[in-house]
Amino acid sequence: MTWVNAVIQGMLQGGIYALIACGLSLAFGVMRVVNLAHGDLAVCGAYLALVVSTGLGVPVWYTLPLVLPAAFAAGMALQVLLLRRALRGGDFATVLVTFGLSVMIENLLQVGATANDRVLNTGAIGIASVRLGSQITLPWLFVAAFLTACGVLGGLQLLLSLTSWGRKVRAIADDVDTARLVGVRVGPVFATVAGFAVATAALAGIFIGAIGNFNPLTGTSTLIFAFEAVVIGGLGSLWGTLAGGIALGVTQVVVGEINQAYAVLAVHLLFLLVLAVRPAGLFAGGQPARAAQVLG
């Protein structure tokens, strides 16, 4: 029964990884930006929520109507002020710019908030749990995180398939030059996509901060996990990202059940194994990773 519990717990944990990874995947799919500051932006979301919830003396959930629009705006600003300029310099420039940004964010957080571990005030839901049968107990926070992830991914999928905004996004993802030719205004679409990416990252950051500790350096490990979820799931597929996140979470919790010291190592090795045997990702419909076409 411990094992069943671990697997379910891991699946729920995977929801958070998918939540943070979907912004990374979206930004890459649409703008071809690999945002190396994505994890740090998520941690910024957690810090913002911490400041607001401590200031108002309320559980962190009440800060969401403030934090999420702020994160959305920050994402748009990031795109308009920084990434748009970097994109003109090619793929390479965006990688370097976002890496520089990541170093800046981590150290600014250290200056502003010290390197101490923090936790978010989660209120009553933080300690509540749901019992399935007699043996399995699941913390409500994990369930909520998983349901949120499914909701965000499903909502995003609906937006992409049903709205005119989504049609533009898909057109740009296919071929940005042709999209421009047929009259899509790329700038505003990029800005909103960046907004969504940062807002989902902030939401994920809040869940990360609600479930465990966080500090200014949490961003790098968060980025690595998100990135692994994207690659394991296969590029360009939102549900693949969820599956990738679940694969990560299950590996981490199940191996952690055996020996905690090996949990993160196992996740990294799973990622490298997937790269070795199926570089296109486990759940991608045969769409090869970009490099594989050239270098195979």
Place this chain on the structure above:
Amino acid sequence: MRPEELVTALDANPRPVRVGRWNLAASVTAGSAAAGLVTLAAVPYFAGGPAEQPLIVAFTFIAMASLWNLLAGFSGLTSFGQHAYIGVGAYGLYLVAEHGVNPFAGIVPAAVIACVVALPVSALLLRLTGGYFAVASLVVAAVFQIAVTLAPSVGGTTGVSLPGLAGYGSVLREAMIYWAAMIVAVACVAGVFLMVRAGFGLDARAVGSDPVAAASLGVRVGRIRLLAYLAGALGMGAVGALIALQTLFIEPTSVFSIQYSVDMLFMVLIGGMGTIEGPIIGALILFALQQQLSQYGAWYLVLVGGIAVLATLTVPRGLWGVVSDRWGWSLFPVGYQVRDRPHDQ
């Protein structure tokens, strides 16, 4: 056809145009570099410890920047995980020193160990490009770090001290490390220079700018990337061994610190990617910044990150790029230039 015999095809009356790459500036550079190295080599005799310590840091920076430039600047491999091989080199030096090898002589096997470790890793990483390659290389570094902490034979999380240095007095040891650092720095710069001058350089730059186009023109993309990656790991292993010699204690979180990769990125960006001169200039700038500002801790790193962002946006070819565009200087010429074009009229 040799480049020296190139003729201008559009010329109605074709006359040979002499092209070459060695020039006066290169001779001056070579001469002053040789003189400078002799002076630097003598530093332990006339200046001693206070001058050696900072110069060792400068040499390490120059070596790291040149190596990272070989990957990112010439071959299009933006690795953020090259600190993996600094760690491997440091632990490699520990392992050979444990088996009785003199730690200074051990720099060479430590570098070779890093290169050997890089071979299977490259099979995985080189499937990827761009940001995905960058983050995957970061994962590899994380795996190495965790693997070391799980191995009690190399000290686990606490680390190990480097054996075999008991026979050296502190003055001699310091001087030896200084010379070793100088040799590694010179070897890295010269090695990258010679590689880039050879056929590898042209192929690597083609792969770096457009792998598909390069492959379609017959460049063996996979082999070029492999060669660059292995050479980068070899040099970085030597740098790691140097760092171990300097600190005398090898601890996983410090030898596998991502800060090394941040530094490399910064130096190459500021100085000018894809040139031989740029990384050296970048290394000297970071060295100066670090000497002046590192007591400010996190603010210093905020500044470093900010300068990196600004430099990418405003001077994408770095300081040396600006200089060479403006005045056409080339101190370490790797490309051909038209020498004395005959007057057409």
